[in-house]
Amino acid sequence: xxxxxxxxxxVVLTAGNAMIARGALAAGCNFFSGYPITPASEIYAELMRxxxxxxxxxxGAPDEISALSYAVGASLAGARSMTATSGPGWALMxxxxxxxxxxxxPVVIVxxxxxxxxxxxxxQGAQGDVLLVAHATSGGYPIxxxxxxxxxxxxxxxxxxxxxxxxxxxxxxxxxxxETSKTLETVDVGTLEAATVMPxxxxxxxxxxxxxxxxxxxxxxxxxxxxxxxxxxxxxxxxDADGRLKKNDPSTLRQLRHLAAKVEARAEDLECARRDHPPxxxxxxxxxxxxxxxCRQAATELQADGHPVALLELLSLFPLPRxxxxxxxxxxxRVVVAEENADGLYARELxxxxxxxxxxxxxxxxxxxxxxxxxxxxxx
Amino acid sequence: xxxxxxxxxxxxxxxxxxxxxxxxxxDHALQAAGVPPHRIALVTDIGCVGLADAQFPTLHTVHxxxxxAAALATGMQLAAGTDGDExxxxxxxxxxxxSTIGLLHLVHAAQLDVDVTVLVHNxxxxxxxxxxxxxxxxxxxxxxxxxxxxxxxxxDLGRVLAGAGCGYFAxxxxxxxxxxELLAEGIRRPGFACVEALELxxxxxxxxxxxxxxxxxxxxxxxxxxxGVLERREPRAGPVRRGNGDPAPALFGAGIAPEPTWSRLQxxxxxxxxxxxxxxxxxxxxxxxxxxxxxxxxxxxxxxNPVTQGxxxxxxxxxxxxxxxxxxxxxxPDIAIATAPExxxxxxxxxxLAGPLAAHRIVCDESLEPPAEAHVERAPLRKRHGGxxxxxxxxxxxxxxxxxxxxxxxxxxxxxxxxxxxxSVRRTLAKAGVSVRAARGRRSCG
Numbered sequence: 062x063x064x065x066x067x068x069x070x071x072v073v074l075t076a077g078n079a080m081i082a083r084g085a086l087a088a089g090c091n092f093f094s095g096y097p098i099t100p101a102s103e104i105y106a107e108l109m110r111x112x113x114x115x116x117x118x119x120x121g122a123p124d125e126i127s128a129l130s131y132a133v134g135a136s137l138a139g140a141r142s143m144t145a146t147s148g149p150g151w152a153l154m155x156x157x158x159x160x161x162x163x164x165x166x167p168v169v170i171v172x173x174x175x176x177x178x179x180x181x182x183x184x185q186g187a188q189g190d191v192l193l194v195a196h197a198t199s200g201g202y203p204i205x206x207x208x209x210x211x212x213x214x215x216x217x218x219x220x221x222x223x224x225x226x227x228x229x230x231x232x233x234x235x236x237x238x239x240e241t242s243k244t245l246e247t248v249d250v251g252t253l254e255a256a257t258v259m260p261x262x263x264x265x266x267x268x269x270x271x272x273x274x275x276x277x278x279x280x281x282x283x284x285x286x287x288x289x290x291x292x293x294x295x296x297x298x299x300x301d302a303d304g305r306l307k308k309n310d311p312s313t314l315r316q317l318r319h320l321a322a323k324v325e326a327r328a329e330d331l332e333c334a335r336r337d338h339p340p341x342x343x344x345x346x347x348x349x350x351x352x353x354x355x356c357r358q359a360a361t362e363l364q365a366d367g368h369p370v371a372l373l374e375l376l377s378l379f380p381l382p383r384x385x386x387x388x389x390x391x392x393x394x395r396v397v398v399a400e401e402n403a404d405g406l407y408a409r410e411l412x413x414x415x416x417x418x419x420x421x422x423x424x425x426x427x428x429x430x431x432x433x434x435x436x437x438x439x440x441x
Numbered sequence: 442x443x444x445x446x447x448x449x450x451x452x453x454x455x456x457x458x459x460x461x462x463x464x465x466x467x468d469h470a471l472q473a474a475g476v477p478p479h480r481i482a483l484v485t486d487i488g489c490v491g492l493a494d495a496q497f498p499t500l501h502t503v504h505x506x507x508x509x510a511a512a513l514a515t516g517m518q519l520a521a522g523t524d525g526d527e528x529x530x531x532x533x534x535x536x537x538x539x540s541t542i543g544l545l546h547l548v549h550a551a552q553l554d555v556d557v558t559v560l561v562h563n564x565x566x567x568x569x570x571x572x573x574x575x576x577x578x579x580x581x582x583x584x585x586x587x588x589x590x591x592x593x594x595x596x597d598l599g600r601v602l603a604g605a606g607c608g609y610f611a612x613x614x615x616x617x618x619x620x621x622e623l624l625a626e627g628i629r630r631p632g633f634a635c636v637e638a639l640e641l642x643x644x645x646x647x648x649x650x651x652x653x654x655x656x657x658x659x660x661x662x663x664x665x666x667x668x669g670v671l672e673r674r675e676p677r678a679g680p681v682r683r684g685n686g687d688p689a690p691a692l693f694g695a696g697i698a699p700e701p702t703w704s705r706l707q708x709x710x711x712x713x714x715x716x717x718x719x720x721x722x723x724x725x726x727x728x729x730x731x732x733x734x735x736x737x738x739x740x741x742x743x744x745x746n747p748v749t750q751g752x753x754x755x756x757x758x759x760x761x762x763x764x765x766x767x768x769x770x771x772x773x774p775d776i777a778i779a780t781a782p783e784x785x786x787x788x789x790x791x792x793x794l795a796g797p798l799a800a801h802r803i804v805c806d807e808s809l810e811p812p813a814e815a816h817v818e819r820a821p822l823r824k825r826h827g828g829x830x831x832x833x834x835x836x837x838x839x840x841x842x843x844x845x846x847x848x849x850x851x852x853x854x855x856x857x858x859x860x861x862x863x864x865s866v867r868r869t870l871a872k873a874g875v876s877v878r879a880a881r882g883r884r885s886c887g
């Protein structure tokens with residue numbers, strides 16, 4: 062993988078957080094609300110500085126509940142909005158995440174992980190929030206989760222997070238970690254693809270507007286902003302297609318099933334991954350976030366020693382990577398899942414999809430997993 | 442003028458409840474303020490107050506989470522911009538309970554002076570959940586959760602918000618002649634307004650607390666709660682808005698066009714520099730990272746310092762690689778440098794001075810005392826370059842000696858620095874004996 066391409070190379074030394082902020086701008090983000098927290102704070106500062114020049118509004122909030130509430134309020138008015146936090150801030154946001162989900166309001170939430178629980182270690186990286194972000198709703202409704210491996214991914218997956226949020230009208234999490242957020246890295250920005258700005262499907266101007274109208278369960282309702290000509294009814298209470306509060310009416314239960322169905326129906330289109338399957342590889346190394354880089358190194362070293370290993374870097378974690386695994390598993394006898402948490406949190410989710418192959422794990426907290434630790438488990 | 446309030450089926454409140462009077466006043470105020478209906482947004486909190494949504498069938502209604510109505514309205518208003526000349530005018534309907542749990546949202550909306558009007562339905566208790574006391578319940582008042590009387594004095598929202606720079610605060614009873622007018626003034630004001638309506642909950646405040654209409658009047662008469670307009674200030678500027686209509690600025694700076702012939706590295710190399718906060722340790726490593734990039738190398742730079750960023754140690758871990766850097770952590774670094782005792786301690790803590798992880802080459806300032814078992818080169822780094830440039834000087838010397846890239850790459854990295862910094866970096870470069878003018882056909886390690 063050469064660092065530079067022959068044409069239009071423009072290399073910058075930048076950090077994941079800066080690339081997330083730029084990715085948001087590229088995706089047409091025009092509202093950001095933030096509250097300081099290590100290791101996500103640079104995204105807040107960067108967008109407070111840059112967003113006004115891009116025609117947007119950025120505002121500091123007095124806590125994370127306010128930060129996400131501002132972003133959701135802005136999205137209800139039609140803005141493409143984002144906030145950024147870490148595990149402790151996400152914990153405060155969970156009620157409002159569910160509100161965004163229930164009201165079908167797109168919003169992107171960056172969660173840069175640090176060692177938990179509670180205050181944990183503010184400057185110690187970790188991958189311990191993966192289940193906390195995915196399983197944050199009463200009823201287990203799906204929240205798409207994307208996860209960058211390096212600074213370039215931070216840009217591209219922020220654009221993708223906006224695409225998914227607007228396409229599905231639902232909150233999307235960009236789950237990163239202290240190391241990916243804060244490590245400076247060379248990126249050839251001359252070779253970044255231009256981002257396409259994904260518009261929310263607008264309500265027809267000439268027809269009566271029913272705020273949560275769907276024909277099939279999988280449909281995503283058309284959108285009208287608060288402040289526009291269509292009368293909007295939005296509510297976090299269980300509601301029918303008109304937004305009327307009806308707790309267990311069949312029309313309401315259909316709307317609730319739809320909240321899951323619209324994501325599940327598109328699940329395979331939401332998957333993002335990078336993989337490499339050298340000839341003869343019988344072991345598949347699966348990882349995400351910062352640990353995927355240690356896996357890359359371990360796979361390179363194993364290959365050099367004459368032990369080819371297949372590599373799967375998951376760039377989307379939820380919905381679960383069913384299609385990706387279907388493509389990656391033929392010929393594989395053993396899967397090694399590596400992640401920086403104590404017991405293998407994401408491995409729990411993957412195991413039911415790995416029937417018939419041996420599963421091993423590499424886990425640990427308090428330091429990045431090393432290529433040596435991964436090699437050891439692969440070779441054991 | 443059209444009435445927005447639909448009472449075809451009456452109002453959904455208990456007999457004697459103050460809420461219908463508040464909604465009557467709101468309907469009057471919305472009409473009097475002259476806001477086009479599509480630019481009004483009613484944002485309602487949880488509780489009986491939230492039943493108002495259905496009463497205003499032609500207006501935008503957003504039913505929030507408990508306590509968060511003002512926060513949703515704030516984001517909505519800031520993002521909505523104007524339609525023609527018409528800003529969005531959110532009106533937040535919240536009770537004394539919602540004002541308690543969401544107090545900070547009211548405070549911050551007042552601080553921002555965002556164009557949101559908050560209408561507090563203060564009936565002294567939480568109604569829908571069964572008559573519990575709130576932050577606004579009067580001292581000594583009996584509720585289902587204060588059988589011996591409320592222990593705490595009531596929050597005076599007017600005084601709390603005045604302390605937050607509130608632009609408009611008014612208080613009135615419901616029903617009263619003033620309420621609608623005060624509310625209309627609040628809605629018209631191009632900034633934050635809060636109107637507190639004091640009213641009766643017949644089911645809980647009356648039945649359990651013994652509150653009556655007369656009691657409310659006594660509470661709000663001479664010597665009791667101050668009534669009428671209590672705060673009225675000039676609007677303040679909101680968040681910065683600019684660039685609308687102008688082409689958006691470029692996302693990235695010019696960047697560097699790398700010159701891949703400037704390095705013949707065959708494998709990743711690593712350098713750790715550790716010193717004292719404020720002595721430009723991380724900045725020195727950053728210069729080497731950018732220079733490496735100029736020579737076509739991939740670079741990663743991890744930095745570490747105590748949470749108090751201006752004191753204690755500062756460490757930078759640089760990896761340069763002929764390919765994109767895979768693993769960003771240390772793996773027996775090629776070079777480790779300590780310029781101050783704080784930095785030396787960090788190298789020791791990382792196991793880089795001796796043992797299986799020891800760096801291949803260790804350089805430290807002559808003033809430091811590394812452990813006896815470490816193979817360390819001592820050099821007058823601080824004497825030669827001064828404390829603030831010791832890290833930079835040491836990095837320049839060590840990288841140049843290692844021959845990782847053509848020294849012309851330093852000049853490219855210096856050009857990428859702000860102009861004010863360039864001269865001092867060039868001076869350090871000269872003191873370090875690095876010539877950037879011509880390639881010297883150096884060996885490349887690795």
